[in-house]
Amino acid sequence: MTYWLINLPFLLVAAGFTGWGALRAGRPGLPSRKRFWAVWGGTTAVLLALTAVFDNIMIASGLFTYSEGNISGIRLGLMPVEDFTYSLAAAWILVPLTVAGPGRAGAAGAEAGPASCEEAGRRLGISEAGTAATERTERGRT
Amino acid sequence: MIGFAYLAALAVSAGGMVVLDWRYRLAFFRRPGFSALAVLGMLVFFLAWDVVGISTGIFLRGETEFMTGVMLGPELPLEEPVFLAFLAYLTLDVAGLLNRLGRRDAA
Numbered sequence: 001m002t003y004w005l006i007n008l009p010f011l012l013v014a015a016g017f018t019g020w021g022a023l024r025a026g027r028p029g030l031p032s033r034k035r036f037w038a039v040w041g042g043t044t045a046v047l048l049a050l051t052a053v054f055d056n057i058m059i060a061s062g063l064f065t066y067s068e069g070n071i072s073g074i075r076l077g078l079m080p081v082e083d084f085t086y087s088l089a090a091a092w093i094l095v096p097l098t099v100a101g102p103g104r105a106g107a108a109g110a111e112a113g114p115a116s117c118e119e120a121g122r123r124l125g126i127s128e129a130g131t132a133a134t135e136r137t138e139r140g141r142t
Numbered sequence: 143m144i145g146f147a148y149l150a151a152l153a154v155s156a157g158g159m160v161v162l163d164w165r166y167r168l169a170f171f172r173r174p175g176f177s178a179l180a181v182l183g184m185l186v187f188f189l190a191w192d193v194v195g196i197s198t199g200i201f202l203r204g205e206t207e208f209m210t211g212v213m214l215g216p217e218l219p220l221e222e223p224v225f226l227a228f229l230a231y232l233t234l235d236v237a238g239l240l241n242r243l244g245r246r247d248a249a
Contacts, residue, residue, distance in 0.1 A: 006194045010187070035244045042240040047233060062206035063148060063221070070200040086191070090184060090233040097180055098237045103173070 003071045003082040011085055014092035021096020030100050040095045047087040055079040147208040148221050152228050159228075159235050168238030169231065177234055184230035185223060192222060 018040065025036035058064070059078040071080045163169050169177040195201040196217045203209075203217045212220040 003195070003200050006191075006198055006200065010191050013187075031241070031244065035241075039237055039240045039244060043233065043237045046236050046240075050232070059204075061148070061208055062204040063208065064204045065202045067199050067202060070198070086188065086229065087233075089187070089191075090229055091237070093187070094180055094184060094230065094233045095237045097176075098234060099241055101176070103176060 003066070003080065007082060007085040010089055011092075014089040017093040017096045021100040024096075024100040036096075036099050039099050040091065043095050044088065044091040047091050048084055051084055051087040052076055052079065055083050144207050145210045148206075149210065149224065152221070152224050156228050156231065159231055162239070163235055166239060166242060168242065169234040172238065177231075180234060181227055181230045184233075185227050188226040188229070189223060192218060192226075 022033060022036060024030055025033040056077040056079050066080055071082060074081045163171050192201065196215070201217055203213075203219055209219050209221050214220055214223070
């Protein structure tokens with residue numbers, strides 16, 4: 001039983017969360033799919049960079065170790081590359097929940113972004129005007 | 143005292159996260175209930191992963207003087223869930239910060 005083998009089901013669950021969030025993104029009251037992937041990619045990159053630095057420090061400090069026979073042997077410094085999977089899972093699960101999870105529409109009221117304009121528009125029954133305004137803002141952004 | 147070094151490092155790091163969270167309202171200072179559930183859920187997920195790794199003999203506690211020595215289970219030191227919760231909180235803060243930057247661009 002290798003480290004990669006036990007990681008696989010956990011990573012698949014995390015990827016499932018990401019797929020779910022990507023499908024939800026772009027719905028009324030939720031951020032666009034483009035922004036979803038931007039936050040997802042950014043968070044993943046930041047966590048991988050931090051992991052590369054701090055996991056090495058933690059292993060060098062002797063906080064934990066691995067049985068050699070079970071890891072791939074590919075290391076970045078002291079760190080087995082498999083250790084990246086914990087950070088990947090954290091980003092792949094928590095970004096979808098944060099950006100596109102349930103309760104976002106309610107939380108959008110605290111934002112002055114286009115998403116909340118659209119949400120407010122829909123609530124007031126002026127979805128046409130609200131959507132048009134949002135589209136203008138979306139175009140202006142890119 | 144050196145046995146508390148790892149816990150102290152985690153506490154200092156978490157303190158920095160709380161300050162950022164407070165200043166920019168990233169996670170707990172924005173949606174406390176959601177953030178608590180997210181960290182708790184992520185912690186359970188990570189611990190299940192740890193238990194699989196430990197029971198298959200992949201993860202071993204290191205020989206170090208920087209930990210308290212309090213064990214929650216075989217090869218599972220007290221510090222591990224603290225670190226895992228910290229990792230979840232860090233992720234929430236980073237995601238919250240990038241999401242916030244996205245909102246600013248949109249405004």
